[in-house]
Amino acid sequence: MNMLVLGVESSCDETGVALYDSAHGLLAHALYSQIAMHNEYGGVVPELASRDHIRRVLPLTRQVLAEGGRTLADLDGIAYTQGPGLAGALLVGAGMARALAFALDIPAVGVHHLEGHMLSPLISDTPPEFPFVALLVSGGHTQLMLVSGVGRYTLLGETLDDAAGEAFDKTAQLLGLGYPGGPALSRLAASGDAGRFSLPRPMLNSGDFDFSFSGLKTAVLTLVRRQGQEQAADIAAAFQAAAVEVLVSKSLAACAHSGATRLVVAGGVGANTHLRERLTREAAARGVAVFYPRLEFCTDNGAMIAFAGAQRLAHASSSDLTFAVKPRWELATLDAV
Numbered sequence: 001m002n003m004l005v006l007g008v009e010s011s012c013d014e015t016g017v018a019l020y021d022s023a024h025g026l027l028a029h030a031l032y033s034q035i036a037m038h039n040e041y042g043g044v045v046p047e048l049a050s051r052d053h054i055r056r057v058l059p060l061t062r063q064v065l066a067e068g069g070r071t072l073a074d075l076d077g078i079a080y081t082q083g084p085g086l087a088g089a090l091l092v093g094a095g096m097a098r099a100l101a102f103a104l105d106i107p108a109v110g111v112h113h114l115e116g117h118m119l120s121p122l123i124s125d126t127p128p129e130f131p132f133v134a135l136l137v138s139g140g141h142t143q144l145m146l147v148s149g150v151g152r153y154t155l156l157g158e159t160l161d162d163a164a165g166e167a168f169d170k171t172a173q174l175l176g177l178g179y180p181g182g183p184a185l186s187r188l189a190a191s192g193d194a195g196r197f198s199l200p201r202p203m204l205n206s207g208d209f210d211f212s213f214s215g216l217k218t219a220v221l222t223l224v225r226r227q228g229q230e231q232a233a234d235i236a237a238a239f240q241a242a243a244v245e246v247l248v249s250k251s252l253a254a255c256a257h258s259g260a261t262r263l264v265v266a267g268g269v270g271a272n273t274h275l276r277e278r279l280t281r282e283a284a285a286r287g288v289a290v291f292y293p294r295l296e297f298c299t300d301n302g303a304m305i306a307f308a309g310a311q312r313l314a315h316a317s318s319s320d321l322t323f324a325v326k327p328r329w330e331l332a333t334l335d336a337v
Contacts, residue, residue, distance in 0.1 A: 003076040003313055006061065006100075007306025010053045010093030011085025011113050012140075013044045016302030017060040019068040022310050026123055027068035029303040031296075032056045039179045043169075050088035057096050064302075075106055077316075079309020082110025083326030084140070090325035098323045109312045110323065114141060114331045116304035117266040119150070120293040123307050128291040133260045135251045138267030139165030139180070142247075143331070144209045144254045147264070150311045151336035156254050157209025164243055165269045167213035171239050174224045175232045185236050186272055192237030197223060199242040209254045216242055244275045248282055255288050263290045271298040311337060 002023040009016035018029035034052050038044050065071060080097035083090055094110065101108035118134045121127060133156070136143045142159040162170075165182055172181020177188065199219050202212040220239050227235065247269075255263055263283060269275065270292055283290045297303055315337040 001314060003310055004070065004074055005306050005310040005313060006064075006075055006078045007111075007302040007304070007309055008057065008061075008078070008080040008093040008097050009113075009116070009300050009302045009305045010057065010089050011081045011083070012089060012300060013038055013049050014300040015053050015056040015060060016300055016305070017057065017064050018302035018306040019064045019070060020303065020306035020310050022314065026303055026307070027070070028064040029301060029306075030060045030063045030067070031301055032060060035180060042173065042179055044086070046086045046088055049086060050092055053089055053092035057092060072100070072104060075104060077101075077106055077309065077313040078108040079111050079305050079313065080108065081113050081116070081305055082323075083329040084113055085325075085327060087325055087327045090327065094323045094325050098321065102321055107313055107316055108323075109309050109316060111305050111308045111312065112329060112331055112334055113300075114143070115334060116308045118145065118147060118264065119308050119311070120266055120297045120304040121264050121291040123297065123303060124291070124294060126291075128262045128264055128289070131260060132262035132264050132291070133251065133254050133258055134264040134266060135247065135270075136267050137164050137247060137265065137269040139163055139169060139182070141267065142211050142213070144250060145331065146254075146258050146260065149336060151334045153332050153334065155332045156258070157211065157250065159211040159213060161212050161214040162217065164211070164213055164247060165267070167217050167243060168269065170217050171220045171236070174220055175236060176229050182268060182272070186240065186274065188233050189236040189240040189274070192233030192235070194234075194237035194241040196231070196234040197238040199223070199238050201242050201246050204246050204249055209250050209257070211246065211250065213243065240272075240274055244272070244278055247275060248279045251279065252283060252286060252288065255283075256286070261288055263288050265290060265292050266298070268299045271295055
């Protein structure tokens, strides 16, 4: 059944809205980032994020409808991020989506934020086939999942403490870089010597697929206190090399363990150039094909929510008017479709 789905993403500091047609693909998408606002505070301020989502979500909705050449009356369903994320921010998207669905008498579905990220490479011209291993790597999450189909997820490993993206941001902060720190650190690392300083590779040889990045952050803190920020480029390069080595090693080990020949990388850290280059090279040597979302879809966006929502709505039997956001929500608990 052909469906036209409006997707709304408001889990953190970016408001994303998109229009996805199950027969013709992505028709339009728009994104407003709050980075400039939160940069003044060195990180996301939840209350400010929520207020800004309220200001942006309806203008962005009108924008994507106009760009896609559609009207509200053409919609067959609405998808919104139900969690995980900031509760107040999630409520903005959930409230808007449910209210609009009620007014239009169409179904609405809450989407897991990480499911959106994990399925985002399927929007591309060369989508991966199931099954595949997914590396979800962002500021809030670092997980390895075996994906057998939509909603059919098996957790292979996850971080025991900090997410990889958080480690990138905190290291950037230690080096005097701005927010968000990941892209700034990557740019600085390009001019540094990764071999000048030796940093630990936490849990590299643990024999499982779990991660830990808190010790790496502490090692960087110690190094910065000893060397100062004069060696920032070399420290950034050493940190990036250590984090990427662990991510690549664990991901390929998970593929070997599960027998998967396809690996999907999703989340903001998936845009890191060094990670992409090393993972693609080493995966090819082991006969594993790596799939990435388009760079614009590595960070939070409405397109991934619209696409994931379309998969869910195609199998939904009913839709009530109640809604509840889930700031904490385990991906492995989702129902299969």
